[in-house]
Amino acid sequence: MKDRLFKISLIATCALVLLIMGGIIYTLAKGALPTFEEYGLGFITSSDWNPNPNNEHYGALPFIAGTLITSTLALLLCIPLSFPIAIFTGYYFKGTKVASIISDIVDMLAGVPSIVYGLWGFYTLRPIIVDLGLSQQGFGIFTASIILTIMIIPYATSLSSEFIKMVPNDLKEAAFAMGSTKLEVIQKVIFPSASSGIIASYILAMGRALGETMAVTMLIGNVNLIPTSLFSSGNTMASVIANQFGEADGIKLSSLIAIGLLLFFITVVINTIGRLIMKKLKV
Amino acid sequence: MNKMKYRRYKDKAFLYLMFLITIIAITPLASIIFELVAKGFNQLNISFFTEVAPTTLDSMLAKSTGNPVKGGIANGIVGTLQIVGIASLMAIPLGVFVGIYLAENSNKKFSTLVSFSTDLLAGIPSIVYGIIAYAWIVIKITDGYSGFAGSVALSIMMLPLVIRSTEESIKMIPASLKEASLALGTSYRKTILRVILPSAMSGLFTGILLSISRVIGETAPLILTALGSQVINLDITKPTSAIPLLIWEFYNDPYLINMIWSSSLFLMLLVLIFNISAKQISKRWAIQ
Numbered sequence: 001m002k003d004r005l006f007k008i009s010l011i012a013t014c015a016l017v018l019l020i021m022g023g024i025i026y027t028l029a030k031g032a033l034p035t036f037e038e039y040g041l042g043f044i045t046s047s048d049w050n051p052n053p054n055n056e057h058y059g060a061l062p063f064i065a066g067t068l069i070t071s072t073l074a075l076l077l078c079i080p081l082s083f084p085i086a087i088f089t090g091y092y093f094k095g096t097k098v099a100s101i102i103s104d105i106v107d108m109l110a111g112v113p114s115i116v117y118g119l120w121g122f123y124t125l126r127p128i129i130v131d132l133g134l135s136q137q138g139f140g141i142f143t144a145s146i147i148l149t150i151m152i153i154p155y156a157t158s159l160s161s162e163f164i165k166m167v168p169n170d171l172k173e174a175a176f177a178m179g180s181t182k183l184e185v186i187q188k189v190i191f192p193s194a195s196s197g198i199i200a201s202y203i204l205a206m207g208r209a210l211g212e213t214m215a216v217t218m219l220i221g222n223v224n225l226i227p228t229s230l231f232s233s234g235n236t237m238a239s240v241i242a243n244q245f246g247e248a249d250g251i252k253l254s255s256l257i258a259i260g261l262l263l264f265f266i267t268v269v270i271n272t273i274g275r276l277i278m279k280k281l282k283v
Numbered sequence: 284m285n286k287m288k289y290r291r292y293k294d295k296a297f298l299y300l301m302f303l304i305t306i307i308a309i310t311p312l313a314s315i316i317f318e319l320v321a322k323g324f325n326q327l328n329i330s331f332f333t334e335v336a337p338t339t340l341d342s343m344l345a346k347s348t349g350n351p352v353k354g355g356i357a358n359g360i361v362g363t364l365q366i367v368g369i370a371s372l373m374a375i376p377l378g379v380f381v382g383i384y385l386a387e388n389s390n391k392k393f394s395t396l397v398s399f400s401t402d403l404l405a406g407i408p409s410i411v412y413g414i415i416a417y418a419w420i421v422i423k424i425t426d427g428y429s430g431f432a433g434s435v436a437l438s439i440m441m442l443p444l445v446i447r448s449t450e451e452s453i454k455m456i457p458a459s460l461k462e463a464s465l466a467l468g469t470s471y472r473k474t475i476l477r478v479i480l481p482s483a484m485s486g487l488f489t490g491i492l493l494s495i496s497r498v499i500g501e502t503a504p505l506i507l508t509a510l511g512s513q514v515i516n517l518d519i520t521k522p523t524s525a526i527p528l529l530i531w532e533f534y535n536d537p538y539l540i541n542m543i544w545s546s547s548l549f550l551m552l553l554v555l556i557f558n559i560s561a562k563q564i565s566k567r568w569a570i571q
Contacts, residue, residue: 006472010387013380014397017446020439021400024407027418081308084301092298102305104562109312111558113500115530116547120315122534150311181294211408213503218534238410242503245414260414264407271406 028264031257038251043258049224051244051252058255060262062226066234067263069141069227070216071209074148075202081149082156082205086198089157090164091190092182103158110154118218121147126219135231139221142230147219148209156205163197163281164190197281203274210267213238237263319551323544331355331545335514336529342538352539356546358515359529363553365517366430366509366525367499370437375491378442382449383475389454405443412436413507421508430516430523433509437501441494448490452483485568489561496557500550502527526550 035043035058046059085106093099125146126138134142167190175185221233222243235243237259245256330353337345337354345352381397388394416436421428456479464474480487510522511532530546533539 003471006475010380010384011393013377014384014393016377017381017397017400017404017442020442021403023419024411024415027415028411031414031418081304084304085308087301088305092301105309105312107558107562108555109309111496111500111551111554112312112315113502113527113547113550113554115500115502115527115534116315116319116551119530119534119543119547120311120318124314124318153308181290183294183297184290186297207406211410213408213410214531238408238503241410241414242506245417245507257414257418260411264411267406267408268403271402275402 024264028257028261031254032261034251034254035258043255044262047226049240056251058252060237060255060259062224063235063237063240063259064262065226066141066220067210067236067238067266069234070145070148070220070236071206073141073145073230074152074209075206077145077149078152078156078205079202082153082160082202083198085153085157086161086164087186087190090161091186094165103161106154106157109150110158112151114151114212114214115218117147117151118215121215121219137221137233139219140231140233141220141227144216144220144234144236147215148212151212151215152205152208155208156201159201159204160194160198163194163201166197167193196277200274200277200281203270203277207267207271207274210270211238211263213242217242237266316551319544319548323546323548326542326545327548331549332360333357336524336532336542337539338513339536339538342536346538352541354542356526356529356542356549358512358524359526359546361515361517362430362509362512362524362528363499363526365519366433366505366523367437367495369431369434369519370441370498371491371495373434374438374441374445374494378445378494379449379480379487381442382446383453383480385446385450386453387475401443401446404439405447409436409440409501410503410507412439413504415439416504416508425520427520428508428510428522429520430509431519433505433523433525434519436504436508437498440498440501440504444494444497445490448493449483449487452486452490453479455486456482485564489565492557492561492564496554496561499557500527500554502531506531526553 039046039058043058043060044064045061046057047061048057048059049062050057085102089099089103093102121143126143129135129138129143171189171193172185175189180188216236217239220235220239222235222239223233224235224240225233227234241256241260241263244252248256332355334353334355335358336356337352341354342352381401385394385398385401413436416432416439420432420435425431460482461474461479464478465471469478505525505528509525509528511528512522512524516523526546527550530543530550533543533546
């Protein structure tokens with residue numbers, strides 16, 4: 001009897017997880033409905049975000065653009081920075097103390113709260129950007145992308161290092177026996193056999209960048225326009241929600257929830273692509 | 284022979300390049316820690332932990348009279364303990380149960396569905412959880428911003444990590460242990476709760492501590508839910524402060540800006556403590 005109760009409660013908790021998942025989609029969709037009824041798909045393609053009561057209109061394109069541009073830039077910058085760390089921990093120093101120290105340090109990067117990254121970006125990174133003459137205030141797409149890059153490095157490295165470790169030893173040894181140098185082993189053995197895993201890690205890391213809020217909010221400049229250059233200010237989906245949710249009601253609130261729904265879909269798509277690539281590898 | 288030399292040089296050059304880039308990639312971390320300690324350490328004193336955050340007015344008055352600004356982050360510390368504590372109370376039992384089910388029934392269709400949902404939950408941006416907790420709790424239940432809404436947002440964030448770590452650590456336990464227990468006539472419930480779970484404890488603890496360290500620094504979902512409070516508030520249905528929320532308030536207030544460093548340093552230490560103890564546990568009591 002108690003056994004059955006136990007088994008039922010196990011299943012019930014699982015059902016609760018499904019319920020939460022379903023509830024999230026339902027709540028977002030319901031909250032976003034007024035916006036899509038008002039503007040239709042034009043909400044996604046319009047770049048006019050105007051809370052002025054006389055001329056109220058909401059369009060999400062500037063934020064979608066901001067999110068996609070910053071995350072893509074972060075992804076591109078993250079590849080050359082995280083690959084060396086992954087190759088160190090997964091190949092050069094595989095299984096040694098050095099590798100565990102490096103990966104501990106990188107894990108610490110993952111532990112830094114988003115708001116602390118924001119502060120560091122504001123007080124240390126931004127002045128550097130200004131000094132370099134890249135932009136007047138130092139805010140903007142580029143600054144936000146750099147912070148995002150630093151934030152996603154740990155995710156990209158720890159995953160891709162796992163895939164580099166998984167390359168079978170006999171393959172590497174065979175290459176060494178043919179007289180290959182370590183670099184040639186990386187180029188001709190590790191790259192081909194771990195590349196899709198490494199790509200999957202980068203895609204999942206990008207999934208992290210899409211939803212980052214605080215650090216980006218503090219650095220992107222918060223201008224509701226489609227960014228015109230690398231150094232112009234902008235806004236991302238997550239940062240516009242954080243900035244404007246508090247005072248919003250009516251159609252504006254619904255529009256912000258609609259942006260949340262779109263952000264949800266984009267992250268789900270990116271994460272699912274990454275996961276599918278990884279699943280294929282495990283078989 | 285020259286070709287050989289060229290290949291060796293190229294190999295060495297690549298190694299040094301990789302080393303250089305690794306150093307570059309780690310520099311920001313060093314810079315962050317240095318900045319936090321250099322600017323924040325001096326401000327850590329008793330009143331930092333015992334007094335509530337100063338208001339803008341207090342700070343303005345203190346500045347105009349030339350006195351140092353008094354105050355601490357006691358309201359944030361209590362709020363963080365409360366919000367994260369309640370989130371853990373909700374997420375841990377739920378997550379452990381789901382993890383047990385997934386580990387025990389890995390090939391059922393229902394498990395695949397639950398497992399897929401867990402993956403989805405893990406990928407959802409924290410700000411979206413803020414919207415969800417706002418819609419579910421702030422509007423429907425507490426009728427206003429509340430610490431409880433913050434707890435709900437954080438607990439859903441913790442859930443996937445707790446589920447996965449429970450599942451993984453139970454799967455590592457040899458089947459013979461479970462079979463031996465069942466063969467002795469122990470009920471399924473007791474086998475799981477008294478035999479399997481205790482042996483999986485280290486992995487479980489690691490997962491729980493990591494999930495806490497992940498949500499303790501979260502700011503975005505709390506802005507939409509817990510909002511913040513000037514005083515120490517123990518009522519979970521009322522707006523509550525938290526350390527990350529205070530940092531955000533200090534950052535936006537020119538009169539309080541110098542308190543961001545000590546608060547950030549303290550928050551970072553909290554995260555590190557959870558992170559490092561999680562690692563120590565998993566290293567020391569690893570399942571053989």
